[in-house]
Structures are given as structure tokens and as C-alpha cells.
Amino acid sequence: MNISIVGTGYVGLVTGVGLAEIGHHVTCIDIDEAKVEQLNKGKSPIYEPGIEELIIKNKTNGRLRFTTSFEVGAECAEAIYLAVGTPSDAAGKIDMRYFNQAASEIAAAIKQPTIIVVKSTVPVGTNQDLQNLMNEKASHQVSVVSNPEFLREGCALHDLFNGDRIVIGSSDEAAIEVLKRINKPFDIPMVITNLESAELIKYASNAFLATKISFINEMANLCEKIGADILEVSKGMGMDQRIGNRFLNAGIGYGGSCFPKDTNGLLQIANEAGLSFSLLQQVITVNKNQRKLFFEKLLDKVGTLAGKKVAVLGIAFKPDTDDIREAPALKMIAELLKHNAQVSAYDPIISKNKAVFNSAVNSAETIEEALEDADAALILTEWNEIKNISSTQFLLSMKQPIVLDGRNCLNQKEMLDAGVIYEAVGRSNKTNRKELALK
Known part of the structure; x- marks a missing residue:
């Protein structure tokens, strides 16, 4: 499948590399031009054992690319993963600015019916709010799926390929089936929820x-x-x-x-x-x-x-x-x-x-x-x-x-x-x- 990943931090980059490794065609999007340039040279902006080898391997075989353009990333994407940061602010509250900004960019860039897969850790209710935003702003039908990550830094690649479970949350049965197909090569038990x-x-x-x-x-x-x-x-x-x-x-x-x-x-x-x-x-x-x-x-x-x-x-x-x-x-x-x-x-x-x-x-x-x-x-x-x-x-x-x-x-x-x-x-x-x- 053609998949785009928004965000090239620990979660986004590891997820993108992993999906490319199991056979998908992946475009990673990041607004940081210096980071994208670094990635296009095969250099990882994060220290994660083994990740540079997989970046180079999958770039070479044509299954992985990096861009700063939401339009380029969304052009052929059948699924778009949101993996931007949701840090805590000074008061300890969840800061959703980056997530909301990325969501708005995606809504404007979508060119065809698409599944939005949320990897970011977000408060309860965020995915439904995102679905409402897409219903209002996107020019094509969008289904939002919650697919939280469980990656430990330092062994994130190992966890991606050897995880305990893959959680898929949605009320859209067709979208759930697409996520099952995307993740089937990992051969990891799947938990289906709302x-x-x-x-x-x-x-x-x-x-x-x-x-x-x-x-x-x-x-x-x-x-x-x-x-x-x-x-x-x-x-x-x-x-x-x-x-x-x-x-x-x-x-x-x-x-x-x-x-x-x-x-x-x-x-x-x-x-x-x-x-x-x-x-x-x-x-x-x-x-x-x-x-x-x-x-x-x-x-x-x-x-x-x-x-x-x-x-x-x-x-x-x-x-x-x-x-x-x-x-x-x-x-x-x-x-x-x-x-x-x-x-x-x-x-x-x-x-x-x-x-x-x-x-x-x-x-x-x-x-x-x-x-x-x-x-x-x-x-x-x-x-x-x-x-x-x-x-x-x-x-x-x-x-x-x-x-x-x-x-x-x-x-x-x-x-x-x-x-x-x-x-x-x-x-x-x-x-x-x-x-x-x-x-």
C-alpha cells in the first residue's frame, strides 16, 4: 500500500521505516527542512540502533522517501499516519498544537478517500474530534483510526517487529480491515476496540x-x-x-x-x-x-x-x-x-x-x-x-x-x-x- 507518515521523530521514523521494510511504499513528511535533507542522505536525526541501515536499504529499493510537502505526501496515500509530538506544557497539560496543525494540513491536502491513522498519544476524545474535523474540512471521505504505539526508545525497531499487540480502534469496519492488512506482515496479535x-x-x-x-x-x-x-x-x-x-x-x-x-x-x-x-x-x-x-x-x-x-x-x-x-x-x-x-x-x-x-x-x-x-x-x-x-x-x-x-x-x-x-x-x-x- 501507499502510506504517508506525518512526523519523523522516534515514533514516526521507526514506524515509517518498519512499514517500508514489510513491503509498503512509505512517504515520511516533516516540516523541518534540515531534518528531511539529513534523512534523504540516509542519516537518522535520532539515535536508534539499526535504523540508519534500514533507512538506506529501503530508500535504495524505492520503498521509502522523505519530503516537507503535505501535498506530495498525500498525493497517492491510501493511509496517512499522524505521528507528531504531543508534549506536556509547563503546567503538565497535553500540548496539542503540533497535532492540530498537522491535522489541518492533512485535511487540506487529501486528494482521495483516505484513512487517517493516529499514532500520537492523545487525550480521549481526540480521534472523534479529528473525525469531525475531517468530515467538515476534507474534500474526500476520511476514516480516523486510533493505532497507538508501544515502542521503547533504544529498542524501538525490535519492539516494532516483535510487539506484544497491535491496537486498532475504530467503528469503521472497512477501515479496521485495511489496518489489519497493513499490519499483517508483522504477525503480531491485534486488539480491536472503539x-x-x-x-x-x-x-x-x-x-x-x-x-x-x-x-x-x-x-x-x-x-x-x-x-x-x-x-x-x-x-x-x-x-x-x-x-x-x-x-x-x-x-x-x-x-x-x-x-x-x-x-x-x-x-x-x-x-x-x-x-x-x-x-x-x-x-x-x-x-x-x-x-x-x-x-x-x-x-x-x-x-x-x-x-x-x-x-x-x-x-x-x-x-x-x-x-x-x-x-x-x-x-x-x-x-x-x-x-x-x-x-x-x-x-x-x-x-x-x-x-x-x-x-x-x-x-x-x-x-x-x-x-x-x-x-x-x-x-x-x-x-x-x-x-x-x-x-x-x-x-x-x-x-x-x-x-x-x-x-x-x-x-x-x-x-x-x-x-x-x-x-x-x-x-x-x-x-x-x-x-x-x-x-
Whole structure:
């Protein structure tokens, strides 16, 4: 089929590449001329393992192209996917400006009966509003289908081809059958719902996963109080098939473009419906407090931070992505600077783009540079390179070998046996040597 994708962010680009890979002819539309030019050269504007190879492959075989023109994109499209961003505004509300602008452009550009497929995460009722807009503005018949995405950054391609389910929401049986045909080559179970249920499934899924994270972090805090080990608790919980072992990793809390936005978005939807979603509100509060507790551990170990060098290892909100939206590391850096610390930050991908850092932050090119003469080190993203740091490296490079592991990704026994002052989240953090008097 001829398919167009509006938006070349994580969702749009991965979806477009994936649809081309399974045999469709795909045109990706984006108003950013520089981004489109980059894509036409086979370069991805996002860091996602494996995506550039698929861009080049499908451009070469004629199944994938990029344009800034809605008219060109809509010219032969049998289905047009909306995959533009719906970020949160300063008040935490869902910002629909980009989505609404794209919808208006599509309505004006449609040249034939078309299916509009909404991949963007949107509030309940948006798809029906979009259908009403198309009925009013489009010159041809349009059917709107909700088809939310469930892609994890860093492994989005894997998720696209190996997903748990494909959700299709619509009251138009003919449109549903078209979406089934489009997605059949993925060979993934399909869930057919109405528009409202499909819209809510994405929010509910992310909010539930965020709830698991906040729950296990509260358990980690309890473990520290009573001498239990959160790794053992998580393992024991996760072996229960009703619970599962995923998203039970204690740390400094969730970040990224989805969980913070979607938990706040679902809370907004509930409030507008007259429901006080107190559980979800507490999930958000716990997540914010987790960072505060981690910073308090640093103050407890180091005392005053003024003039002291702190190495921040890992900036992206998770490994294998260059996404820093709502990254806990950025909030931690801001707090360090407020306390007049000298910050040296390293990330395998983010450090290559020094423009993302505050001018007061040293963007280290290597782990060794970040650790050199540091008074403390914070592990904030579990990149493999960071997980493989040895205790010897901390001892040789740092002024004081104080390491706070916000991802529980280092070998605690190795660190403590070597003499590193090591503290993790939710674990017994007693050192096997007297801690240095630093305060």
C-alpha cells in the first residue's frame, strides 16, 4: 500500500521505516527542512540502533522517501499516519498544537478517500474530534483510526517487529480491515476496540509501568531502613508470574518522553472526567522524591558540595538512546550547580553534543576525564561502558572514591572489597572500611 507518515521523530521514523521494510511504499513528511535533507542522505536525526541501515536499504529499493510537502505526501496515500509530538506544557497539560496543525494540513491536502491513522498519544476524545474535523474540512471521505504505539526508545525497531499487540480502534469496519492488512506482515496479535478504548490503552499501559517503578523504589527505601536487599526482594517478587520481573529495577526514578508525560496526561484526563486518581498522583510524587533522596545521600557522604568536583556518568534517560527529555541526570546536574559543585559529565552519546550542557558543566570526552580528581561519582544511566567501570578505575582516578550508583548496575562486592565507598539504591550499603571524614 501507499502510506504517508506525518512526523519523523522516534515514533514516526521507526514506524515509517518498519512499514517500508514489510513491503509498503512509505512517504515520511516533516516540516523541518534540515531534518528531511539529513534523512534523504540516509542519516537518522535520532539515535536508534539499526535504523540508519534500514533507512538506506529501503530508500535504495524505492520503498521509502522523505519530503516537507503535505501535498506530495498525500498525493497517492491510501493511509496517512499522524505521528507528531504531543508534549506536556509547563503546567503538565497535553500540548496539542503540533497535532492540530498537522491535522489541518492533512485535511487540506487529501486528494482521495483516505484513512487517517493516529499514532500520537492523545487525550480521549481526540480521534472523534479529528473525525469531525475531517468530515467538515476534507474534500474526500476520511476514516480516523486510533493505532497507538508501544515502542521503547533504544529498542524501538525490535519492539516494532516483535510487539506484544497491535491496537486498532475504530467503528469503521472497512477501515479496521485495511489496518489489519497493513499490519499483517508483522504477525503480531491485534486488539480491536472503539476509539476511546484505544486512546486510553496507551496511557494506562505507561502509567501502570510507572506505578511498578515507583512501587519498587518505595520498597527500596524500606529495604534501606530495615536491612533488606532490594535486588533479592525484586527477584523474589518477579518470579511470581502474576507480577513479572520487568520494571522492578529500583533506582532514581523514571524519565524520558513517555512516562512523565503520560502519567501527567492520564491524571489530566481523569481530573477532567471528575475522577480523583490519587494512586497515580502518588506515583508521580514518589518519582520526584526519589531524586531528592538520592541527592540527600550525596550530601550525607560528601557534606558541602561547594568547590567539589562531582562526576556524572550517564545523561540520557536510559541506555541506547540520545533522548534527554525528563532525564533524571539533568535535574541532578541542576541541583549540583545550585550547590556550587564542579560538574564533569560523561555520556557515550550525549557528550558528543556539547550544546545540551549548561556552560558551567564540563562535557567530558571519556570516563577517565570525568572521574579525574573527582570527590564523588554518580551513576545515572546504565550504559554498558559505565557498567563495566572497575573498582580500580575509581580508586586511581578519583580524589575520594565515593560512588553513588543510581541504577544498581555495578558489582557491590567488588566495589566494597576494593575499598570504594559505594552506595546503591535499596541495598545494604555498609562499607568494609572506615569512611573518610569529608565533612
